[in-house]
Amino acid sequence: MQINVVLNGKTITEEIAPDLLLIDFVRNHKCYSVKRGCETSNCGLCTVFLDQKPVLSCGILAARADGHAVDTLEGLLEEAKEFAMFIADQGAEQCGFCNPGMIMNAIALFRENKEPSDEEIREYLAGNLCRCSGYEGQLRGIRAFLEYKKQGGALCVQ
Amino acid sequence: MRSVGQPVRKKDAEALLTGQPVYMDDLASRDCLIVKLLRSPYANASVAEIDTKAAQMVDGIEAVYTWKDVPEQRFTLAGQTYPEPSPYDRLILDRHVRYVGDPVAIVAGEDEACVDRALKKIRVEYEVLPSILDFHDAKDSPVLVHPEKSWRALCPVGADNRRNLCASGESHEGDVEAVLSDCDVTVEETYHVKAVQQTMMETFRTVCYKDVYGRLNVMSSTQIVYHVRRILSNALGIPKSQIRVFKPRIGGGFGAKQTAVCEVYPAFVTWKTGKPSKIIFTREETQTASSPRHEMEVSVKIGADHDGRIRAMDVYTLSNTGAYGEHGPTTVGLSGHKSIPLYGSLEAHRFSYDVVYTNRMSAGAYRGYGATQGIFAVETAVNELAGKLKMDPVELRLKNMVREGQKMPAYFGETATSCALDQCLARTARMIGWKEKYPYRDLGNGKIRSVGIAMGMQGSCISGVDVGSATIKLNEDGTYLLSIAASDMGTGCDTILAQMGAECLECPVDNIAVSGADTDTSPYDSGSYASSTTYVTGTAVQHACEKLRERILELAAKMLECRAGDLDFDGRRAKNLQNGREASLAEIGVRSMCNNANALQVTESYSSPVSPPPFMAGAAEIELDTETGHVEILDYAAVVDCGTVVNPNLARVQTEGGIVQGIGMALHENIQYNQSGKLLNNSLMQYKIPTRLDMGKVRVEFAGSYEPTGPFGAKSIGEIVINTPAPAIVHAIANATGLWFRTLPVTSEEIAMGMLEK
Ligand code: FES
Ligand code: FES
Secondary structure, three states, X not given: OXXXXXXXXXXXXXXXXXXXXXXXXXXXXXXXXOOOOOOOOOOOOOEEEEOOEEEEHHHOEHHHHXXXXXXXXXXXXXXXXXXXXXXXXXXXXXXXXXHHHHHHHHHHHHHHOOOOOHHHHHHHOOOOOOOOOOOHHHHHHHHHHHHHHHOOHHHOOO | OOOOOOOOOOOOHHHHHOOXXXXXXXXXXXXXXXXXXXXXXXXXXXXXXXXXXXXXHOOOEEEEEOHHHOOOOOEOXXXXXXXXXXXXXXXXXXXXXXXXXXXXXXXXXXXXXXXXXXXXHOEEEEEEOOOOOOHHHOOOOOOOOXXXXXXXXXXXXXXXXXXXXXXXXXXXXXXXXXXHHHOOEEEEEEEEEXXXXXXXXXXXXXEEEEOOOOOEEXXXXXXXXXXXXXXXXXXXXXXXXHEEEEOOEOOOOOOHHHEOOOOHHHHHHHHHHOOOEEEEOOHHHHHHOOOXXXXXXXXXXXXXXXXXXXXXXXXXXXXXXXXXXXXXXXXXXXXXXXXXXXXXXXXXXXXXXXXXXXXXXXXXXXXXXXXXXXXXXXXXXXXXXXXXXXXXXXXXXXXXXXOOOOEEOOOOOXXXXXXXXXXXXXXXXXXXXXXXXXXXXXXXXXXXXXXXXXXXXXXXXXXXXXXXXXXXXXXXXXXXXXXXOOOOOOOOHHHHHHHHHHHHHOOOHHHEEEEOOEOOOOOOOOOOOOOOHHHHHHHHHHHHHHHHHHHXXXXXXXXXXXXXXXXXXXOOEEEXXXXXXXXXXXXXXXXXXXXXXXXXXXXXXXXXXXXXXXXXXXXXXXXXXXXXXXXXXXXXXXXEEOEOOOOHHHHHHHHHXXXXXXXXXXXXXXXXXXXXXXXXXXXXXXXXXXXXXXXXEEEEEEOOOOOOOOHHHEOOOOOHHHOOHHHHHHHHHHHHHOOOOOEOOOOHHHHHHHHHHO
């Protein structure tokens, strides 16, 4: 079947197998930030935006994205990098495998809620598993980033 | 110190955080053959007939292999240094399959769809054999897991395949029975830890291809490039010169990737077909056919006097290595050698063990490596003893714990050359508010708040065995390249080793690029395990950099026409103190590449006769719902003595990560088999690792000690951090309920049932 997808701002028209998953579709298009950590929609590593809303790309058929916009970390690099460096300053990325998915979901959170509490952060990101960091460092990084944003730091992206 | 002790960012931080293609499946070429395995549905069976004709006919299938096609010499998948302690009990494919999930056939084809179709078309007739599923039944059972003549143990580890023994042994000091019978109070209990999974986020995976010389190139997500090369050489029967193993970034290991779980299959395919191939384990395979923690039942008998002096400890461990012996003979040792020495007051101790084969998936290496199981047992027994003695468990420990300068008879007679365990415990108790909160507070609304505490230790390498190496060279612009074969699996060793190098060479950390691990280019290193990278490879880096510094000065002396002793070197330039003439590092670098036979490149190896233990204490505060049995972790406080902290950020995050893994093991992560030996917890749906909502607050501090034999005073950090949560949480649950749960995980259901029965 044929689908039309706007992937990271670029329109793609492609013949696909009907059972192709969105995760495999975007990886086939070199969006390698999107990782697979499970087969049961439990890890959050494969988080992408479908029409700006975070979804698990392992649980969605590529066909469902027909006529929609899909964004991966590759398309949000500027925004992601600004935040990511706060995670780096905590050393909270260890193996890094979980980070793209977590960052996508964190960006979605920041867009929805400019001043989330620790509890809201934990709840929003609860589906993003990380086996290395114990989550505390990620939380410290998120807090530091939000503080920086609150101080109007948005303008001085390095 | 300028670099060591600084919270510098990880060298790969930006690439990892912006999702760059740096992992195996991002880098593998797109036209690889896809390799998958047909796995046994039976726990113990022999392949009577196997027909692959129909499978081979499927469009796109390149090859189907069975036991008939593979070499006959046995090997082990364990990544361990010579002399390999794990028995040679594996074949690439064996006619005798020994657990549900044991590979029966390898299928390679051009895409997943055709491989999946072919897998369904293989017809296998099994002769089903009686199996051993309970490890209590294994020793001297008439059913043998490894009846084959070709089984062999390379080391004297007390193995005997005719008795289902992968290893057995005993060590002691003093007459433990006599002392125990003379004690006023004893505790004798058995503690059970199941075969929990590392659950790194990136599953097992490897890609293979042949290079221009026809050599087998293997890019694998592994902690042990050199061991994988040996294992493949053994398995395929080809010389090591024909194999190159290297690693990209690794999506977590925790010991899982200290076993060559998946490498042999694509290696065999590529070696036979000449075509590139890759294997990626599903999460289900990673849960059910991999290398988890050894299930252990640790029996502890501990004796003390009324005044709280702990006098003797007797530990017996029964360990379940599963169908194959990877890491079986070695993990078990830590259950005694890294638990008993926590107590310096003992007059006698004994440690004995059996490691048995069963028809379950083979165990392997998991952070803590046996110490975790032993410490859960010993620390819980000590908490139970405190209860019997009616003593505060913190007081009891302060009275008996090992102290700096003490000899540790149960730790190979080594001396605790650096030990701040007393500080760790006292500070942890303060952080959690022990005085006010011990043992519990009834909130009056069906909830009880309570605290629990435990200590832990580990090693900093395998003494007298592990080898770490480093090559450092000066580039002609005054920057450096450091080559290592330790694997950064997310732990940040590339960064902390560069920090050590920068400290020696007085340069910015950014001036040292790090490369590895690659068997073609990195100097030999046993690999990243046994908590050895900081201590052993770190020392090799330090030695290499010190030597390079000398060489730089020699060449500078030549250039500045003086003796090296007359030079001042500040990392950027060498200065002749007599006449003020200078040569910059770049000038020295350029000079080294012209008319010079004394290369500014140094390789140093290091191996340590001792393995100084890091120590730690951890305390949990929980809230327990007496109706549902639900346990909520409110707070976890820990203080770690890892000697000098090389990078406080990375050490902290490792500690936090290890503690949360430990919380998972204590409360959530369960391993359940059905009656025919099939593992039920085969996905992240069934196998619950902690999310951010399951861990409360984790607070970590470091206690200062300085290890005289370590690089810049450092010891290890990677493994110890998983050891305290289980005993501390079980202690807190006991303080809340009066019930001791001696099998992990402690589920809400068990607590609720226990409360009802009380
Ligand atoms: S891959 Fe795990 S949730 Fe999508
Ligand atoms: S950093 Fe490894 S899983 Fe999160």
